[in-house]
Amino acid sequence: xxxxxxxxxxxxxxxxxxxxxxxxxxxxxxxxxxxxxxxxxxxxxxxxxxxxxxxxxxxxxxxxxxxxxxxxxxxxxxxxxxxxxxxxxxxxxxxxxxxxxxxxxxxxxxxxxxxxxxxxxxxxxxxxxxxxxxxxxxxxxxxxxxxxxxxxxxxxxxxxxxxxxxxxxxxxxxxxxxxxxxxxxxxxxxxxxxxxxxxxxxxxxxxxxxxxxxxxxxxxxxxxxxxxxxxxxxxxxxxxxxxxxxxxxxxxxxxxxxxxxxxxxxxxxxxxxxxxxxxxxxxxxxxxxxxxxxxxxxxxxxxxxxxxxxxxxxxxxxxxxxxxxxxxxxxxxxxxxxxxxxxxxxxxxxxxxxx
Amino acid sequence: xxxxxxxxxxxxxxxxxxxxxxxxxxxxxxxxxxxxxxxxxxxxxxxxxxxxxxxxxxxxxxxxxxxxxxxxxxxxxxxxxxxxxxxxxxxxxxxxxxxxxxxxxxxxxxxxxxxxxxxxxxxxxxxxxxxxxxxxxxxxxxxxxxxxxxxxxxxxxxxxxxxxxxxxxxxxxxxxxxxxxxxxxxxxxxxxxxxxxxxxxxxxxxxxxxxxxxxxxxxxxxxxxxxxxxxxxxxxxxxxxxxxxxxxxxxxxxxxxxxxxxxxxxxxxxxxxxxxxxxxxxxxxxxxxxxxxxxxxxxxxxxxxxxxxxxxxxxxxxxxxxxxxxxxxxxxxxxxxxxxxx
Numbered sequence: 001x002x003x004x005x006x007x008x009x010x011x012x013x014x015x016x017x018x019x020x021x022x023x024x025x026x027x028x029x030x031x032x033x034x035x036x037x038x039x040x041x042x043x044x045x046x047x048x049x050x051x052x053x054x055x056x057x058x059x060x061x062x063x064x065x066x067x068x069x070x071x072x073x074x075x076x077x078x079x080x081x082x083x084x085x086x087x088x089x090x091x092x093x094x095x096x097x098x099x100x101x102x103x104x105x106x107x108x109x110x111x112x113x114x115x116x117x118x119x120x121x122x123x124x125x126x127x128x129x130x131x132x133x134x135x136x137x138x139x140x141x142x143x144x145x146x147x148x149x150x151x152x153x154x155x156x157x158x159x160x161x162x163x164x165x166x167x168x169x170x171x172x173x174x175x176x177x178x179x180x181x182x183x184x185x186x187x188x189x190x191x192x193x194x195x196x197x198x199x200x201x202x203x204x205x206x207x208x209x210x211x212x213x214x215x216x217x218x219x220x221x222x223x224x225x226x227x228x229x230x231x232x233x234x235x236x237x238x239x240x241x242x243x244x245x246x247x248x249x250x251x252x253x254x255x256x257x258x259x260x261x262x263x264x265x266x267x268x269x270x271x272x273x274x275x276x277x278x279x280x281x282x283x284x285x286x287x288x289x290x291x292x293x294x295x296x297x298x299x300x301x302x303x304x305x306x307x308x309x310x311x312x313x314x315x316x317x318x319x320x321x322x323x324x325x326x327x328x329x330x331x332x333x334x335x336x337x338x339x340x341x342x343x344x345x346x347x348x349x350x351x352x353x354x355x
Numbered sequence: 356x357x358x359x360x361x362x363x364x365x366x367x368x369x370x371x372x373x374x375x376x377x378x379x380x381x382x383x384x385x386x387x388x389x390x391x392x393x394x395x396x397x398x399x400x401x402x403x404x405x406x407x408x409x410x411x412x413x414x415x416x417x418x419x420x421x422x423x424x425x426x427x428x429x430x431x432x433x434x435x436x437x438x439x440x441x442x443x444x445x446x447x448x449x450x451x452x453x454x455x456x457x458x459x460x461x462x463x464x465x466x467x468x469x470x471x472x473x474x475x476x477x478x479x480x481x482x483x484x485x486x487x488x489x490x491x492x493x494x495x496x497x498x499x500x501x502x503x504x505x506x507x508x509x510x511x512x513x514x515x516x517x518x519x520x521x522x523x524x525x526x527x528x529x530x531x532x533x534x535x536x537x538x539x540x541x542x543x544x545x546x547x548x549x550x551x552x553x554x555x556x557x558x559x560x561x562x563x564x565x566x567x568x569x570x571x572x573x574x575x576x577x578x579x580x581x582x583x584x585x586x587x588x589x590x591x592x593x594x595x596x597x598x599x600x601x602x603x604x605x606x607x608x609x610x611x612x613x614x615x616x617x618x619x620x621x622x623x624x625x626x627x628x629x630x631x632x633x634x635x636x637x638x639x640x641x642x643x644x645x646x647x648x649x650x651x652x653x654x655x656x657x658x659x660x661x662x663x664x665x666x667x668x669x670x671x672x673x674x675x676x677x678x679x680x681x682x683x684x685x686x687x688x689x690x691x692x693x694x695x696x697x
Contacts, residue, residue, distance in 0.1 A: 094449075233471035237464055239453055241446045246415055248464035248517065249437030295453040298470060 018291060022306045029313035033075060034068045036317045038325055070210040075316045076309040077221040078206065078274050079284075081266035083308030084228045086281025087288070087300060088263050091235045092256065093159055097169055097342075099281035100267040103155050104176035105148045106278070107183075109271035110202070112147025114183045116140050117198055137213045137273075141220060145268030151175060152260050203329030204275030206316055217273050224265035225305070231258050232297035239295055277312075277331055279338020284308045286345055311337070361439070361520050361553040362389040362412065366421035369404060369411040377419050380404035384421075384580050387412075387572065389521055389553040394544055396564035396585075397557040399574030405557040406445075408574065409525050412555070413440050425521070437465035441517035443510045443524040449499045455509050456494040459485060462516030484515030487546065503530040507539065515546075522546070524556040528563065536560060540567045565589070565610055573597055613644065622648045623658040630661045635668035642684045646691065657694075659687070 034046045041049075041060050048054075049064045082100070089098040089105075100106045116139055155172060162168050187195045209217050234255040237245040242252050270277065288303035289295065312330075315337055319328040364387045370380040389395060389412075399405050410416045412423055414436045422429045425439045441462070448458070462484065463477045473481075485491055488508045493501065501509060507527055514522055524543070528536040540560075544567045547554045558564055564571060565585045573581040573593060581593045588594055589607055598605045604613040622643060626636050639661060640650050657674040670687045671680050674694055681687040 230469070233464070233467070233469060236461060236471060240448050240458070240461060243415060243444050243446050244442070244448070246433070247413060247437060247440070247442040247444075248461065249434040250464070251433050289452040293452070295457055298472075 025310050026306055029310045030072055032317045033072050033313045037320045039063055070214050071207050074206045074209045075312045078270045079308035079312030080225060080305040081221045081270045082277060082280040083284035083304035085263045085266045087285040087304050088259050090285055091238050092259050095168055101278040102169060103172035104151050104179055105267050106271055106276045107176040107179035108147040108151030109144040109268045110276055111179050111183050112143035113140055113272055114186055116143045137216045140272045141269045144272035145264045148268040149260055149264035201275050204277050204331030206274055206330055209273045217269055220265050220269040224262045227262040229301050232301055235297040277334050279334050280308055283338050283341040360388040360390050363424045368419040368421055369407045370419045380407040389555055391553050392547055392551045393553055393569040394547040394567060395555045395570045396568035397572045398564055403574040403576045405574055406525055409523055409557055413442055413523050434465050439519050440521045441514035441519040443514050443527055445525050453498045455496050458498055459512045459516050462513040480518050481516045484512040487515055488512035504535040521553045526557055528558050528560050620648050621651050624650050625658055625660045627662045629663040630668055635661050646688060
C-alpha cells in the first residue's frame with residue numbers, strides 16, 4: 001500500500017523549520033526580556049555586556065548580570081516546568097483542561113509554603129528563610145513539592161471514580177478551595193507582617209531567585225524535566241487509557257508514580273520560588289499540539305519547553321512595561337494573557353472531548 | 356495446522372475482590388485452551404461474565420483462583436504478557452490530537468526501546484497491520500473523527516502491530532452495521548488462518564459466531580461454561596437449553612432465534628414437487644411463524660400448498676373447503692388474516 005509505505009519519517013521531529021522558528025522566537029523573547037525593565041537598556045548594549053568582558057556602563061552591567069540574567073533564567077525554567085506539568089496532567093487525567101492550578105496542585109504547593117512561612121507564627125518569613133541560603137530554600141522547596149504531591153495523589157485517587165471531565169475539574173476546584181481555606185485559616189492566626197509577605201508571594205515573581213537559590217531551582221527543575229522526558233513513552237501509552245496501556249505492557253501504577261514525582265518537583269519548586277503562576281499549564285500543551293500536529297510526547301515535551309519559555313519571557317517583558325517604573329506581578333500578567341487563550345480554545349473545540 | 360496451545364487455564368475462577376470478599380463472576384471453569392490458527396467465540400448473555408473472563412485471560416485483572424498459562428508459563432511480566440496477547444477493547448479512545456498512524460504505531464510499545472523510537476523493522480510490522488486491517492486511507496485522520504466501524508478497524512490494526520500470537524477482542528462487532536460486522540468477522544477468520552493467530556472474541560452475534568467460529572465458549576449467568584465446535588453444541592441442544600433459561604427460543608433446525616412465540620393456530624405446509632428445493636418454503640415458514648402460526652407436518656384443519664407457475668412460486672390456501680390462489684406472501688397473509696375474522 002503506497003500510502004503506508006510513504007510514511008517513513010513520520011515520527012521523526014516533523015518540520016525542522018518549525019523548530020527553527022520557535023528557537024528564533026525564543027532568542028527574541030530572551031533579548032526583549034533582558035532589555036526591558038525599569039531601566040531600559042538598548043539591545044546592542046545587552047549584547048555587549050553578555051558577550052564581552054570589557055567595561056561598559058557599570059550599572060547596566062550589574063543590572064544585566066545580577067538581575068536580568070537570573071530573572072530570564074528563572075522565566076525559562078518556570079516556563080518549561082509549568083508547561084510540562086500541564087502536559088503531564090492533561091495526559092494523566094485524560095482531560096484537555098487539566099492543569100496544576102486547576103486541579104489544586106499549585107494550591108497544595110502553596111499550603112506547603114505557607115506551612116513553612118507561617119508555622120507557629122514565630123518562624124521566619126520566606127525571604128528571611130531564603131536569606132539563610134541553601135538550607136532554607138531546600139526546606140521551602142521540599143515543603144512545596146510534598147504539598148503538591150499530596151494533593152495530586154488525593155486528586156488521582158478521586159479521579160479513578162469519576163469518568164466525567166467536568167466533574168473532575170469541579171472536584172479539582174473544590175480541593176483547591178479547601179487547600180486555600182486551610183491556608184487562610186493559618187493566615188488569620190498569623191501576625192500581619194508574615195501575612196503580608198505571604199500575600200506578596202502569592203502575586204508571583206520571577207525576580208526573587210538568584211545565586212544559590214537559582215542553583216537549587218535549576219537542579220529541581222532539570223530533574224523534573226529529565227524524568228518527564230524519560231517517561232514520554234509511558235505518557236504516549238496512557239493516551240489510549242489505562243486498559244490499553246496495561247495491555248501494552250505498561251505498569252500503570254509505576255507510571256503514575258513517576259509522573260506524579262516529576263510534576264510535583266516541577267510545580268512544587270516553581271510555586272516555592274516564583275509563587276503560584278496560572279494558565280501557562282493549560283495553554284502551552286495545546287499550542288504545542290497545534291504547532292507540531294502530533295500527540296507524541298517525545299516531540300511535545302521539548303516543544304512545550306520552548307513555547308512555555310517564550311510565553312513566560314513575553315509575559316515577564318509585559319510585566320515590566322517599558323518605561324514604566326512599576327512592575328506588575330507575573331501572576332496577573334499570565335492570567336490576563338492565559339485566560340483569554342483558554343476561552344479561545346474552548347470556543348474553538350466547542351466541547352470538552354475526553355482523551 | 357499448528358496445534359500447540361498458546362494459552363491454557365488451570366482451575367480458573369474469575370471475579371472481583373472487594374474488601375476481603377470475593378465476588379464470583381464465574382463458577383470454576385473447565386480447562387480452556389487457545390490454539391494457534393483457531394478462532395474462538397465467547398458467547399453469553401449480558402452479565403454472564405464474558406468481559407471479566409476476557410480481562411482475566413488477558414491479565415488485566417487477577418484471577419480469584421487458578422492460573423492462566425501463556426506460552427507454557429504462568430506469571431509473565433507485563434512486557435512478556437504484552438508480547439503474547441494484544442487486545443481490542445470496548446474502551447473509547449479519543450486521543451488528544453492522536454492520528455491513526457501514531458495510534459497504530461503505539462502497538463509496537465512492548466517491543467520498542469525505553470524512549471519508544473521505532474526501527475525500520477517496527478515500521479514494516481506496523482505497515483503490515485495497516486494493510487491487513489485495510490485502513491491505509493485513514494492514516495492522517497485524527498482518532499476522534501473516526502466512525503465506530505473505522506475506529507474498530509484502527510484498533511485492530513494497532514493490535515496487529517503489537518504482533519502477538521494471541522489476539523483478544525471484546526465485543527468487536529458492537530456498534531457496527533451489518534456489512535461491517537460481516538467484513539470484520541471474515542477478516543478475523545482470515546487472520547486466524549493466514550497469520551496463524553489464536554483469536555478469542557466475545558460477541559452477541561450468535562448467527563455470525565456459528566458461521567465463523569472454530570470453537571465456541573458459551574457462558575451462562577450462574578451456569579457452567581460449555582465449549583466445543585459450534586455445530587456440536589447446536590446438535591447437543593446446549594444452545595437451546597442455555598437460551599431457554601433466558602426465555603428465548605433457539606431453533607435448532609434453522610440456527611436462528613425465534614422472536615415470536617409459537618401461536619395456537621396450526622397450519623400445514625405442503626410443497627408440490629415442482630416447487631421443492633426453491634426458497635419459497637423457507638420464507639413462507641418464516642412469514643407464518645411471524646403471524647403466530649405453528650407450522651405442522653400432520654393433517655391439520657387448514658393447509659397451504661406451494662406450487663410453481665411460470666418459474667414463480669404461487670400459494671394456494673386450502674381452508675374451509677375453498678382453494679384460492681395467491682401470487683405473493685403478502686396476499687396470502689392478508690387472506691389468512693381475513694380467515695381469522697369470524
